[in-house]
Amino acid sequence: MRKLLKDFLCQGRRLEEIDRQEGHFGIKEGRIVFKIAKSLKDFSVVVEIGAYKGKSACFIAEGLKGLSSRLYCVDTWFNDGGMRQARMDTFPDFLRNISPWSGKIIPLRGFSADIRKAWPLERKIDFLWIDGDHAYQGVKKDIDDWLPLVKDGCFVCFHDYREYSGVKRAVDEKIFEGKLRLVESKGNVFLAKKPIQ
Ligand SMILES: C[S@@+](CC[C@H](N)C(=O)[O-])C[C@H]1O[C@@H](n2cnc3c(N)ncnc32)[C@H](O)[C@@H]1O
Secondary structure, eight states: OHHHHHHHHHHHHHHHHHHTSOSSOOHHHHHHHHHHHHHSOTTOEEEEEOOTTSHHHHHHHHHTTTSSOEEEEEEOSSOOSSOSSOSOOOHHHHHHHHGGGTTTEEEEESOHHHHHHHSOTTOOEEEEEEOSOOSHHHHHHHHHHHGGGEEEEEEEEEEOTTTOHHHHHHHHHHHHHTSSEEEEEETTEEEEEOOOO
């Protein structure tokens, strides 16, 4: 019982530490992706599209702690996809921020469409987190490209569903078409699952 309480308090402190990093992500959202990652079984494959300086990646990687699961982070690390910041190389900051979890995180640098083309088709995904290009066409392409690799019944989640009309439109279309099933919309995180065929 004391160990459980100690683990719980340590975990809370670690999430608060991650929250001190710079990023487009808050602790409430961090707790959501952390919990999803923690619920996954060993040897899971997690993909994040849009990592920036690594904040959401660290929350996810913290949830994978103690497992042989891996988080693949896909990004150009050049503030692409209509970001409000100017073009700059964010990769050095990413590498510095994720260093405590570097054994868990595999960076894949490039445009998501190109990384997808090189992705081994047999490597199926247990959790897909999309926070890359926020324009309608970009989100739609990421879903069309990556969804076929996600295992049936697994989480496909999006950031900025409420704030970006392009994200909302692309996601709503997939829900309408039955390609995604809404689980919950929590703050700025939209949780869906790939339906079981
Ligand atoms: C909103 S930021 C991600 C925020 C991050 N999840 C965090 O925790 O702070 C979006 C990121 O997506 C990347 N991006 C945008 N379009 C992309 C694309 N087509 N392929 C790869 N990366 C892309 C940008 O370079 C940027 O780093």
